[in-house]
Amino acid sequence: MERLKKEFLPLVEENLTKYIDSHVEFILKVGRYILDAGGKRIRPLLTLGFAKAVGKEDITDVVPLSVALEYLHTASLLHDDVVDGAETRRGKPSANRVFGNETTVLTGDYMYATALYIFSTYGNIEMIKVVSDAVKKMAEGQLLELKKIADFDMTEQEYFQIIDGKTAVLFGACGYVGANSVVGDTEKSHLAYDYGIKIGRAFQIVDDILDYTSTSDKLGKPVCNDIKEGKITYPLIVIREKLSPEEREFFKQLVKKINPTDEEIQKARDIVLSKGGHKLAFEKAKEYVRKAINNLEQFPDNIYCRELKTLANYIVEREV
């Protein structure tokens, strides 16, 4: 991952606000506010890494595409903050708090459209198909998540639809775009997409584990937030069958409560951890990482390909 960062991060940062420099000065201001707040730029790195892994010499034309994919992520964060009524994002007051819901929604729209515009200039129609499909699924996933709040019997399949929308499909699109920029719509591009899906799922599962296992100091946000909000995530799903009838009833009631007590949340956490929900979920995440790395076996064994394997491993090596 260090090599990808060292080689590409300066290029990405340099071009990051280039395409949102609108005559409506406000847009650049809001865009910068959230872009400058940081983020690991994992999506552009993934895109450029795949372009290089399949043999791109000059990545000049892929840089704008990689930036466009970061815009899609940023746009979804902006809309997300409005949807969640978030107070903070990356340690700063969220954009909706600073600029209001109106400006935040519209700047998100502007960034979505700009991303597609960049693809119509530097990309191709196959990429646009994959990217617009990803944006569709992102919205679908979030809508499904809203709808499934407090539904203790949400299926595992629904959980994966939600996390695919939250994280995996955009990672998939990054892999696809990077590979497609060299080899077009071939098997390699689809393997790259699938790699993205799999590390995206692993990433989100690990996030969902950390919500149960970490401390608020380490996480920079309150822990056990998901269950508090009535969201059923993998560490709970995976031990649902092991619950006693009483525990089951406890969870069913808990996820419906608007304001559960700290004791109730603590009890929920204790049950999930005592039944090994975090460990089983971690096994699942590792399985996805293995599958993702397996996809790379069909790629040339160059330095970039090895970096992409490291990146996959990095996801489950975050402290769980």
Place this chain on the structure above:
Amino acid sequence: MERLKKEFLPLVEENLTKYIDSHVEFILKVGRYILDAGGKRIRPLLTLGFAKAVGKEDITDVVPLSVALEYLHTASLLHDDVVDGAETRRGKPSANRVFGNETTVLTGDYMYATALYIFSTYGNIEMIKVVSDAVKKMAEGQLLELKKIADFDMTEQEYFQIIDGKTAVLFGACGYVGANSVVGDTEKSHLAYDYGIKIGRAFQIVDDILDYTSTSDKLGKPVCNDIKEGKITYPLIVIREKLSPEEREFFKQLVKKINPTDEEIQKARDIVLSKGGHKLAFEKAKEYVRKAINNLEQFPDNIYCRELKTLANYIVEREV
């Protein structure tokens, strides 16, 4: 216009919800809610009209594109309602009131993305460039409008940027897509785009006139709403230079007021009408209609081309 309606409207209506039939059932419900509330489908008719005007025989492949353009319009209405905190839309409670801001924002995102996905399937990269540019400008225009509220000295250029975003660029995109589906990215397609821009401007100017001249019964919404909200529109812009220093000061103060009185609004209306703001604005709208029709002189003189001329005239023949 009747011919276009008769020939195309059933096709458009038949396909209108086909592409938003998501496995997340909520999306279809919200999408239908606003699509079923009506609307004149002027954007699909414009698109199909231009395809036919330049000689398309079989419009099967243009129908999804025309529906996609209606989705873009619908998505912008959904986000607009959230932005304005609207209570009603087309005589029904607005989507945000019925489904909440979260669902409304995300369904809008879904419809934007679906439209682009349709273009990646049935359209081409030139269309996607024009369409994504239009969506960028739609967001820019709305942001500029927000920013210019209460700014009495807003320029005429800024007014046109705002109304281009509100209406004209999407009409332009409809013209372009229709023509491009037959003749590609040629002069005719650009003339069709420009026709759309011009009738779009005329349409919005007439809307802005009606806000000063009509009655709330006829309009189905409160009159003099723009000035009440601190929005400076063409009927006022065009007589700004004719105001006495006292009248000028009155307007400058008025547009800044959160809750102007009925008397103040009445006075503002009287001043605009007594100086002929509505008549001068109407001249401008007619000028745009003439220019739009002029663009059509370079098209084959067939029934569809004549229909597009009628459509342009219809815009200024609405009761002002």
